[in-house]
Amino acid sequence: MARLGALLGTVQMYRLVSVVLVAIVLVALTESLVGLLGFEPLELVATLGTVLLACIVANRVMALLFRVRPHTESSVITALLLFFLFFPTTDGEELLSVALAAAIAVASKYVLAWRGRHIVNPAAIGAVIITLTGLNASVWWVGTPVLLPVVVIGALLVLYRTRQLPLGLTFIVLAAIVVTIVQSSFGLALSDALVYALGSTPIVFLAGFMLSEPLTLPPRLWQRVVLAGIVALVFSIPFSVGPLYSSPELALVVGNLLAFLVGQRRGLSLSFERSTSLTPSTTEFVFSSSRPVSFRAGQYIELSIPHSGADSSGTRRVFSIASAPSTPHELRLGVRMGESASSFKRALGSLKPAQPVRANLVAGDFLLPRDSSRPVLLVAGGIGITPFISQLEHDAARGVTRDLVLIYAIRTHDEFAYRDVLERLEIRVVLLAPHEPENLAGGWSYAGSGRLTRELIEQQVADVRERTAFVSGPPRLVSAVRAALRHLRVRRIVTDAFSGY
Template sequence: MLNFLIAVLAAVIGFSFFGILPYGGLDILFQTLVFILLCWAANKIFTQIAGIKPNPESAVITALILSLISGPFNVWSDWIILLIIAASAMASKYVLVWNKSHIFNPAAVGVIAGMVMGYPASWWIGSKYILPVILLGGYIVLKKIRNLHLTLSFLAAYTILLILTRPLGQLSGVFLDSAIIFFASVMLVEPLTSPQNKAKRIYFGIFVALALVIFQRLGLAYSLELSLLSGNMLSRILSPDFRMAVVLKRKEYLNQSIIGFWFDSLRPIVFQPGQYLEWTLSHDKPDKRGIRRYFTIASSPTEKEILLATRISDPGSTFKKELANMNPGREITTSKVSGDFILPKDTSRKLLFIAGGIGITPYRSMIKFMLDSNEKRDIILLYGARNKEDFVFRNLFSEAERIGLKNIYIEGGIDSEAIKLNTPDFTERIIYISGPEPMVEAVVGELKSIGVKKTMIKTDYFPGYEKI
């Protein structure tokens, strides 16, 4: 998202320099730098008061959004307004909270604060010249974060409602204005203020569209921001959040590069096998990927401890380095149980599990759960890795053969020939695929090439890994 916003800002400044947009390129750049400075400083102050370490990237993203929808301001005369907008946006993350997680989109709160001061958001980003940049960049980002369905549900519902409530001649102008696309691609999809479940995200998008049309029909100012804040409230009702510190009990070295981290929780974490948690690990000088990650819960709901298993590479992210250096007794914060990569309720359905490298973790959770519950299923596990040393949890999988699991280990990639050879009845099975994103996309392509229907494929992936 950060790179996308920088690209949009660069396009705006470039178009302004060439006279395509009626703004001063240097003025926009200066305003943006001031917003970044103010958001960064306010975020640092609030995190120090709260006793937590700041996430600088989050503050920069909010600053860029604010700069693209507010003003343009005369920084010299309006600096106090910029300060109020930035401080309000950052304060909302630490004041307007529930279970230690912020409720509202920070940029929307900042804009509302500007409105109260008599400086409404102009949404000056709304221009047909910027529309191609936002469409292309937004599509790439939404595909990457797998949130395209949320944006599309909002846009589809909004279009239908406009058709029902406005003359058709007014519709083209709405969508040639890039503001609505920017709103749907950037602000609507903020992960911490939107639901974590796919179905709930679709309902969320439809609700925000409905609220937007109602507010517009009522003639309310700031209908975009108010509809989003209303949706944020609904999101919290649909997906009641929790934040809980878990304590590292022990580390288990599964091989030379994969470590299992076993945590104790103060109270049970309710989840289904195959789901994931958001993990927050504060540390000094985090890199641009920040202090939060999503990791599958590799343990089963039947186990008392929570297992996070991941590959630690060198060089790696600052998050992974801090995680690897954790000693027993240290805490890490967990939140937002989510994910649809779960077992079907019908235990008679035949399944094919395809794993690439560390993508084995959700299957470890599922298989351990089935073992402890004595739940028998017809499952074939195709487990691909670079070499035999990279195969982990083999003892557990061998034990699970008594409940119907068939294990097949493949050194290297998994292609259509390997699938046909080892799973003659693959067209009869629901096929689960988990691993690095390039591997998941490649396997999906292989399956489609041999006639597997999309409805028979469930995918999970781990961004950041380029190889198995």
């Protein structure tokens, strides 16, 4: 799992979803060619080509109308999702209705949006609207036993990478149970009903590729789990209200609307103040806000910076907040820039003083225990130190003291970010670096230049099993440290690997 986390951490989220969906498409085409799938290869190719063309063209048209740069990979993902929702066909009228559903889905990203964020899943709302018109109806043919293995693998990869496994598993388990009960009430044997629920409905596909979309989820984990339960019930229990009847896409849209109601809808207008070099490869960006920004220490914020030449990472990005909630009119973000920075980071680095920046979301569950008497271990890699700085500054502002130790791993001796803050707050630090820095503060220790192994952790923090561990940094480090802590039988481990869309 540590290797898997490290590998997935190197793949940008849009790219991962695209690759996995394309893999399912290729499996479907192969199974069609050998007669395992009940559709002709030409029907699959014609439908796939239609949704791809319709989504890409519609995306470019809407981008021109709204004067923004089109995000092509996002429209490709929407097309691939729609491909699995409608019957593959070569009929001209049916293909036209599928193209219309694709155009509606793409348009919803621009029209049904608030502060630059989707209100509903585009593919789902496209399917709902086209079904209500009577021009076509979704069938979710992806919910078939012959595709289940590759769908399960793909869904788990996406859920694991986005850290949405609790949400996905809650939906899958509850929906499978309810569908099994419903089918059993219709006279189906219990075992057959369970096989039907998992193999002949789109439960796994919906959980892995649509319910888990970060842009339509509430900010807190418990809210997401509750949402997954509600969507599972709406998905599983048959009903009909006027022109509306139970369907996977309607269940998802209902969940999206509920998530919108509990999420942060106001948006934040920030003004860029200044940037300061923290290390040769990391920079702190400071923003001000006329209104107080409400957040909890350890959470992240999503910034939106429209810019020309946007690459596949798009115009939005999330960053851990380094400032404390006690200074709500100022936000500080520590960002690793690197030599091959994305177009977003280049745009961020080019901001001018007083230039406005939109923030669309504050979220996250990387929060220290409310009970300050509980001992904690903090493990940071590189710029993963940023959420800890927010938490430590917040505790200091409130006069809260904790039994706390920080293990900080850096690549080079000059990559020691926020050293002055850690010294000022008198935090106990165990440093892992290629060379021992000069003049280590009192209470600090140098742990060498090797890997952050479980032996090293146990040697430096003898009571590690009694502590709640918080790990933040690159996915490779987070996965390795989490595995080491589990070997040490640490009961509670909270991670904050860099991920998201």
